[in-house]
Amino acid sequence: MKTSRLSISLLLAFSLFFFPCFAQEKEKGKDVAEKEAAPAIEPEPDDSGFSQIELFTEVLETIRQGYVDPDKASYEKLINSALEGMLADLDPHCQFMQPKVFEQLRRNTDSTYEGIGVTISTKNDVLTIVTAREDGPAARAGVLPGDQILKINNQLTEDVGMSEAVGLLRGKPGEALKLTIRRPATQKLLDFEMVREVIKQASVKDIMVLDQSITAPYKMGYARILQFSEPTAEELANGLDKLEQEGIDAFVLDLRNNPGGLLDSAIDVCGIFVKAGTVVLTTEGKPGSGQIKVYRTKAQKKRRNRDYPLAILVNHSSASGSEVVSGALQDLKRCIVVGETTFGKGSVQSILPIGKGKAIRMTTAKYYTPSHRTIHENGVIPNIVAPLTPTQEKGLADWFTRDTMAPDQRKRVENFQDPQLTRAVDAMKGALVYSDLKGDSGDVVSAEKTPAKVEAEKKAGEAKKSETPEKPKPSGAE
Numbered sequence: 001m002k003t004s005r006l007s008i009s010l011l012l013a014f015s016l017f018f019f020p021c022f023a024q025e026k027e028k029g030k031d032v033a034e035k036e037a038a039p040a041i042e043p044e045p046d047d048s049g050f051s052q053i054e055l056f057t058e059v060l061e062t063i064r065q066g067y068v069d070p071d072k073a074s075y076e077k078l079i080n081s082a083l084e085g086m087l088a089d090l091d092p093h094c095q096f097m098q099p100k101v102f103e104q105l106r107r108n109t110d111s112t113y114e115g116i117g118v119t120i121s122t123k124n125d126v127l128t129i130v131t132a133r134e135d136g137p138a139a140r141a142g143v144l145p146g147d148q149i150l151k152i153n154n155q156l157t158e159d160v161g162m163s164e165a166v167g168l169l170r171g172k173p174g175e176a177l178k179l180t181i182r183r184p185a186t187q188k189l190l191d192f193e194m195v196r197e198v199i200k201q202a203s204v205k206d207i208m209v210l211d212q213s214i215t216a217p218y219k220m221g222y223a224r225i226l227q228f229s230e231p232t233a234e235e236l237a238n239g240l241d242k243l244e245q246e247g248i249d250a251f252v253l254d255l256r257n258n259p260g261g262l263l264d265s266a267i268d269v270c271g272i273f274v275k276a277g278t279v280v281l282t283t284e285g286k287p288g289s290g291q292i293k294v295y296r297t298k299a300q301k302k303r304r305n306r307d308y309p310l311a312i313l314v315n316h317s318s319a320s321g322s323e324v325v326s327g328a329l330q331d332l333k334r335c336i337v338v339g340e341t342t343f344g345k346g347s348v349q350s351i352l353p354i355g356k357g358k359a360i361r362m363t364t365a366k367y368y369t370p371s372h373r374t375i376h377e378n379g380v381i382p383n384i385v386a387p388l389t390p391t392q393e394k395g396l397a398d399w400f401t402r403d404t405m406a407p408d409q410r411k412r413v414e415n416f417q418d419p420q421l422t423r424a425v426d427a428m429k430g431a432l433v434y435s436d437l438k439g440d441s442g443d444v445v446s447a448e449k450t451p452a453k454v455e456a457e458k459k460a461g462e463a464k465k466s467e468t469p470e471k472p473k474p475s476g477a478e
Contacts, residue, residue, distance in 0.1 A: 056082070083360070084161055091363055092122035093349050095163050099357030115170040116177060117199045118143065119259040120162075121319075121345065127157040127165055129181075130343060131259045131317050133226065134400040135202070137194035143181065144397055145257050145317035150189070151180035171196045185390040203232045206254075207239035209246055214425055218432055219247055222421075224254035225269070228261030228321040233268035237303055240272070250309040250428035252421065253325075256339065257400070260320025263295075263348075270328050271297030273310055273335070280328035282372075283348050283365040291365060309431035310335040311424035314382060319343035327369040327380040336431070337382040338424040346375025386423045 060078060067073040080098070087094040117136015118129050127149045132139040149157050152168040160168065171177070179192045207223045221243035225232060240251070260266070263281075270280040276299035285291030312326045312335050323342045329335040346367035353359045367375045388396065398405075399416045 084163075087360055087362065088161055091347070092162065093345070093347060093361070094363055095161075095361040097163055097359045097361060114173055114198055115196055116194055118169065119319075120149065120165065120169070121343075122162060123343075127162075130319055130345075131257045132397075133199065134397070135404060136199050137177075137197055138179070138192070139397065139401055140404060141192040141194040142190075143179065143192055144183065144393060145315075146185070146393075147181040147183055147190075149179060149181055151178075153178050154180075173197045183390075185393065202226050203229045204235040204239060207243065209243060209248060210252070210421075210425065214422065215429075218249040218429065220425060220428055221246075221248040221251040222254065223251075224256075225258055225322070227258055228263075228265035228269065230262060230265060232261070232265045233272065233301060236269060237272055240306060241303075244306075248308065249432055250311070251306075252311045252313065252424050252428070253335075254313045254421075255318050255322035255326060256313050256315040256396075256420070257317045258319070258322035259317070260322060260345065263321060263324065266321035266324045267295050267297065268301050269325050271301050272303075273306055273329060274332055275305075276302045278332065279370055280332070281324055281370075282368045284368060285365040293365070309428050309435070311428050312337050313420055313424055314339040314342050314380060315388075315420075316340050317343060318380075319345040323375045323380050324367060324369075327367075327373065327375055330380065330383065331370040331373070336384065336424070336427045337380060338384045338386055338427060339382050339420050340385065340387050341381050342375075342379040344375065344377045344379035346378075384423055384427060386420045388419060392419060 060075075060082075063078060064073050064075075080096070083096040087096045115136075116138040117133035118138045119131045120127055121130050122128065129138075129143060129145055129147045129149065131145050132143045132147075149165070151157065152160075152165065155168065157165055169177070173196055175196045177194055177196055179194070181190050181192065182188070183190060203226060205224050205226055208221070210220045210222050212219065221240070223236060223239050223243075225236065243251070267280060271278075274280070274297055276297055278297045279294055280297060281295040283291075283293045283295075310329065312329065314322065314326050314337060318326065318339075319342065323344075323346055326335070326337050326342065327346075330337045347363045348365040348367070349361050350364045351359055351361055369375065369380075395413075395416045396418060398413045399418065402410045402413045405413060
């Protein structure tokens with residue numbers, strides 16, 4: 001990498017000083033070319049870099065000499081702008097970081113950050129909200145995942161890059177912020193006002209046994225992962241231990257609106273549900289580079305086998321780590337994925353420091369599921385597709401934020417019927433019924449008899465026995 005940068009720097013310097021010579025040589029070359037009679041041959045693309053650097057230098061010097069405002073045409077500003085455009089044109093996740101942005105990235109911690117509680121990305125060339133944390137100012141104001149940001153404090157987002165947009169969204173706690181968004185589901189333009197605050201990063205939430213009015217005759221557990229951080233796998237394992245003591249027959253893992261997080265944490269979550277040493281992901285770099293890394297679940301993180309049926313809920317805002325978990329367990333036939341096709345952010349970004357305090361964030365590899373499916377720009381397609389209407393999307397967002405509501409509002413929201421959760425519960429009922437009919441076949445989706453099922457069968461047997469009159473014993477029988 002250093003050698004490549006050095007070579008380009010030398011070529012650039014060479015062309016800056018000797019550009020007039022290139023022009024003279026071109027003129028001489030024209031005379032020779034006109035004298036030579038050669039058949040017309042389609043030229044091969046020149047990717048040596050030399051001619052392109054020459055073109056870049058020509059444009060750079062033309063701007064320097066002729067642009068009306070010299071203050072905007074310094075070498076530093078022009079080169080920085082070129083680098084920003086160069087990285088941004090590769091994919092939405094690549095970025096040239098000025099010293100201020102790079103320093104902010106290095107100072108960020110996993111526990112808190114200051115802002116409005118949203119994750120953003122560029123989708124279809126529009127700045128889009130991937131997730132809006134339910135305990136954050138944006139979600140409380142009414143912002144939803146999938147909303148397209150048109151203005152930040154009256155500044156058009158089409159005129160700013162990703163790093164500048166992040167800077168505009170973040171700020172000191174207590175500062176006001178106004179967003180103008182377009183909601184694709186309704187095509188409405190909406191204005192939201194909010195106040196920045198310190199956002200605490202949560203991980204696993206809503207660990208509970210689902211209401212048996214929708215799961216009967218079985219008991220089903222539920223938990224939601226908001227993002228993958230260092231303690232996520234342990235928190236989820238602790239929650240499952242408690243749910244198993246209550247006798248759950250199946251489990252629903254909710255990864256909707258989960259933007260990802262630490263990759264190792266996502267791998268450890270996979271390890272909760274599959275055997276130790278199972279390949280759940282590979283990352284592959286540039287073709288021919290030999291940069292292939294295989295990720296396996298770790299034996300030291302495994303507490304016990306958890307073989308009950310598993311459903312995973314995803315939606316259009318499930319990205320990165322949540323796509324790793326759902327895609328891997330789907331490929332391994334360990335779960336049923338329910339919901340909508342995920343975001344499609346399945347790539348590895350490396351932070352490479354350059355110059356004085358600057359850096360580039362560059363995509364250096366892509367994620368591949370165990371069956372070698374590419375997550376990037378494709379997403380994970382559910383086994384059971386269950387889209388939500390705009391009204392249902394709003395109802396789900398309200399249900400996620402119920403803890404921050406007044407008691408009367410919360411009572412109304414808690415009656416929300418989640419169609420995607422209902423489909424997942426129905427799928428788990430089907431798996432359990434099939435398991436009962438088939439018996440313990442060893443299939444990874446089938447379930448062993450859990451305490452709840454054993455208890456139910458015991459009660460049913462006792463009830464049947466009490467209803468059956470005792471037959472008279474034959475004479476002489478003891």
